[in-house]
Amino acid sequence: MDAFKDALKSELPDELPAEPAQAPEATTGTGTEKAEIRVVLADSQAIYRVGIRKIFALEDDIRVIAQVETLAGLHAAVERFPTDLVLLEGSLIAGTTDAIPELVRRAPRVKIIVQSAHTDESNTVELYRRGVRGIIPRSISPDLLVKCVRKIAGGETWIDNQSVNWVIEAYRSQASALTSPRSQPRLSPKELAIITCITQGKRNKEIAYQLGTTEQVIKNYLRKVYDKLGVSDRLELALYCLHHQLHKKAAAGSGSPAPEIVAAVNGKH
Amino acid sequence: MTLMNPSPALSTTPGPGREIELRGAVRFPLSIPVNLYTEGGEVAAVTVNISASGILFQLPEPLALRSPVSFTIKMPAEAMGTASDVVVHCAGRIVRSGRNDGGAYAAAVIDKYYFRH
Numbered sequence: 001m002d003a004f005k006d007a008l009k010s011e012l013p014d015e016l017p018a019e020p021a022q023a024p025e026a027t028t029g030t031g032t033e034k035a036e037i038r039v040v041l042a043d044s045q046a047i048y049r050v051g052i053r054k055i056f057a058l059e060d061d062i063r064v065i066a067q068v069e070t071l072a073g074l075h076a077a078v079e080r081f082p083t084d085l086v087l088l089e090g091s092l093i094a095g096t097t098d099a100i101p102e103l104v105r106r107a108p109r110v111k112i113i114v115q116s117a118h119t120d121e122s123n124t125v126e127l128y129r130r131g132v133r134g135i136i137p138r139s140i141s142p143d144l145l146v147k148c149v150r151k152i153a154g155g156e157t158w159i160d161n162q163s164v165n166w167v168i169e170a171y172r173s174q175a176s177a178l179t180s181p182r183s184q185p186r187l188s189p190k191e192l193a194i195i196t197c198i199t200q201g202k203r204n205k206e207i208a209y210q211l212g213t214t215e216q217v218i219k220n221y222l223r224k225v226y227d228k229l230g231v232s233d234r235l236e237l238a239l240y241c242l243h244h245q246l247h248k249k250a251a252a253g254s255g256s257p258a259p260e261i262v263a264a265v266n267g268k269h
Numbered sequence: 270m271t272l273m274n275p276s277p278a279l280s281t282t283p284g285p286g287r288e289i290e291l292r293g294a295v296r297f298p299l300s301i302p303v304n305l306y307t308e309g310g311e312v313a314a315v316t317v318n319i320s321a322s323g324i325l326f327q328l329p330e331p332l333a334l335r336s337p338v339s340f341t342i343k344m345p346a347e348a349m350g351t352a353s354d355v356v357v358h359c360a361g362r363i364v365r366s367g368r369n370d371g372g373a374y375a376a377a378v379i380d381k382y383y384f385r386h
Contacts (some may be wrong), residue, residue, distance in 0.1 A: 179297065195350075196350050199344070199349050201385060225385075231296075236321035238344060239297045239319055239321065242299060
């Protein structure tokens with residue numbers, strides 16, 4: 001610990017540090033140390049990285065294991081070093097839609113805090129929806145930042161009152177739209193056929209081959225179906241179909257899949 | 270969860286009864302019998318609601334928190350428009366469990382899943 005704090009006094013390189021990754025050191029029993037929270041700082045502004053590092057250097061249970069200034073650097077860091085928490089500058093992910101899901105995919109156990117200069121309702125809701133554990137302002141005080149890190153590392157979510165209202169309202173709207181029998185969007189025969197293939201567990205490439213089209217076309221259809229139904233992945237799509245008895249209703253109504261599509265879908269079974 | 274008042278910048282931790290739980294995925298109220306594979310063996314349960322990220326079961330006895338669990342959700346072919354039942358294998362861990370009027374409940378996070386075909 002002392003050697004590490006000595007190392008912190010000197011300037012660390014902006015990208016991956018020289019220190020090797022270390023195994024988690026949480027122990028139990030008498031004379032034990034508090035488990036350390038291993039943090040990666042992802043911020044394009046050096047002054048923030050240096051400042052936050054100095055704040056955390058005063059805390060025995062928080063350790064900055066890497067600091068990066070790009071998303072690519074962040075990906076490399078979380079894959080290289082066992083990380084508990086990422087403190088991520090909002091502008092690094094501005095204008096992107098997949099940054100958080102991609103980070104979650106690369107490091108599923110890492111908890112993400114986004115530090116943002118400005119927040120708006122749709123951005124806030126989307127960030128929490130995609131897996132962010134806390135959104136804090138750039139102007140946050142050191143004490144509150146440390147508290148936030150500890151709370152989130154402990155498994156909590158950090159959220160202000162305004163964001164709670166936004167998120168709850170978004171959740172209510174989505175739940176109502178997804179579970180209400182009245183608000184079901186109309187699906188084309190091809191969309192229904194693709195949904196059938198997806199819920200059979202087929203991959204996009206397989207579906208494209210069966211339907212005589214390209215993988216990209218299937219991906220486009222899938223994106224459209226997800227947006228239409230308000231679902232986010234294959235499992236949610238299957239649950240939606242089951243809950244709404246989608247195919248039953250489609251068969252009973254005018255939305256029956258075209259015979260040639262049904263044949264294509266079931267051709268290999 | 271920690272609620273943080275934006276001004277002044279103080280944080281408060283809600284007490285019992287005030288806890289607000291936010292979940293990213295919508296829950297579908299589906300009642301499906303499942304067999305849970307737990308550390309203590311196989312347990313028969315019924316789903317109360319299912320989302321893409323988690324599932325709530327009704328079962329005879331509570332399960333240990335953070336214990337791993339796997340199960341298979343079978344969705345009837347008739348409802349899914351498929352030639353055979355849609356089967357989804359899921360693996361996750363118990364995040365909540367306790368007793369209720371019907372026996373016990375357990376909530377699990379789904380860490381991974383795959384469709385069997």
